């Protein structure tokens with residue numbers, strides 16, 4: 001009985017190729033779309049979070065001037081190297097402190113020039129910013145003390161000035177200062193906002209202050225907290241310290257601001273999280289649309305199926321025998337479509353993720369939900385019209401129009 | 402007639418009423434009918450007189466609105482849909498006025514269908530179905546689908562399907578309606594032979610008296626009632 005039912009269902013599927021293909025297609029598209037959209041959304045979220053981690057999640061930066069809408073503030077006293085020293089001494093949860101100052105300048109090699117950001121900094125800046133050297137070395141003691149000018153290039157600057165050539169020990173001009181190239185950092189690529197993270201020149205802070213800035217000002221002090229959980233504490237201690245050092249009276253607003261990568265990272269994560277939710281909603285809609293497609297195909301064929309059921313009943317089939325056949329047919333089609341859609345969705349999102357360089361992370365619950373929903377729709381709409389027909393008098397099923 | 406055996410089928414005061422009130426149609430309006438095993442009955446009557454309705458009731462495809470239907474002495478009034486299905490499966494063969502073949506399905510598979518539900522093994526099923534098709538003159542057309550067959554050929558497939566399971570009772574609603582005289586007589590001789598040799602009880606609806614002449618008994622319907630019931634010869 002079971003084998004003949006299976007055979008009959010298979011024959012029915014082959015006999016109604018178009019109907020079978022359309023039903024299957026509806027399920028395939030529904031499942032594949034959901035899996036792809038959600039997996040890609042998840043990949044985007046992972047990528048953003050990863051990018052931020054690369055920028056250094058534990059990093060805090062203090063800059064002069066109150067945080068104000070509409071950009072930089074004017075008139076606030078600059079930071080100094082003494083501020084950096086005080087932070088290092090008085091805030092225990094701070095691991096590394098890196099004062100820096102920057103300016104946009106033209107850098108010139110033997111036959112190329114390039115406009116970039118030049119940052120005066122210490123070697124600690126490299127570790128706070130998570131910069132690693134690809135070739136060469138960082139500043140030695142003599143250079144850090146303001147000896148002969150040396151510089152480390154970002155990969156972008158290196159290729160702009162030297163192309164494929166060897167930059168080490170070459171002499172370049174940074175603004176008006178002749179400078180020896182001692183190292184090149186590893187490439188970081190673009191950040192989440194599309195900014196080139198490799199377009200910079202680093203030189204020792206003292207050299208930068210003396211030869212370029214002409215003052216002892218510090219533009220920013222970056223620091224890394226010893227742990228991620230210490231960040232809030234560091235933040236409050238830092239604010240108190242800065243207020244004291246800058247002699248701000250009680251009640252006066254801060255004339256400096258502290259930026260916290262973790263905050264930015266959390267904001268961004270919530271944005272991409274919302275994006276994933278949106279994609280999920282789009283996916284859900286596509287699932288419903290796919291479901292309606294399946295439903296339509298099934299309902300269109302109800303008349304024909306009802307008559308077929310009438311014939312089978314008239315010939316002596318019992319209702320459950322007919323139903324079993326239709327159920328098996330619907331289950332086989334839905335299962336086939338679901339598995340196909342799952343494979344297509346996974347392969348598709350893997351390929352798209354590769355193209356967009358998103359990490360590939362599958363959410364199993366989404367796969368299960370997409371599959372289960374399409375499966376139920378397919379089986380439901382294949383089965384329930386059949387059940388109605390199978391409960392009729394055969395003559396009514398035969399007369400159905 | 403001194404037949405003491407219970408009739409194969411008996412209708413007692415059977416009504417089939419469609420609609421109600423003004424638009425009420427009495428398709429069967431108090432029918433009493435006994436048919437004994439081995440009879441060959443022709444049902445005649447004008448269009449709309451209730452012939453098909455009566456056949457559907459006899460074939461357990463439809464239930465009467467009122468009245469009793471005894472099959473082999475068993476009242477089917479309270480039978481469930483499944484029980485009726487089993488009666489159809491084991492005792493009945495039906496040729497519909499509109500053929501009712503499965504679309505996109507070969508003639509052979511159509512004819513096999515009743516045997517599938519009877520649980521006949523595949524090989525045996527094939528053989529019987531092919532033989533039934535040959536009997537109705539369709540040998541060589543086994544693999545054609547209804548769409549590839551003429552109206553008369555479809556009708557013969559429907560006849561083959563009804564007789565392949567050698568039912569106790571074969572009901573045929575205008576089985577020769579689309580056939581030329583030669584074919585028509587051929588089919589009727591076939592039914593005659595089934596009736597003679599295998600003692601299959603046959604009820605045939607027809608409009609044509611030359612078809613009715615093959616039968617041993619003619620029933621005339623008018624307005625949902627049996628107007629005349631004649632036996633010819635003495636076949637028993």
Ligand SMILES: Nc1ncnc2c1ncn2[C@@H]1O[C@H](COP(=O)(O)OP(=O)(O)OP(=O)(O)O)[C@@H](O)[C@H]1O
Nearest residue numbers: 419420426427428447448449450451452453454455
């Ligand atoms: N499903 C239905 N709903 C309403 N009325 C019906 C239905 N089926 C049949 N009738 C009516 O019942 C009456 C008998 O119909 P039936 O089909 O039995 O006639 P018939 O004798 O077979 O006619 P024909 O020779 O044209 O096939 C007709 O008046 C018909 O209109």
Ligand SMILES: [Mg+2]
Nearest residue numbers: 452453498574
């Ligand atoms: Mg009729």
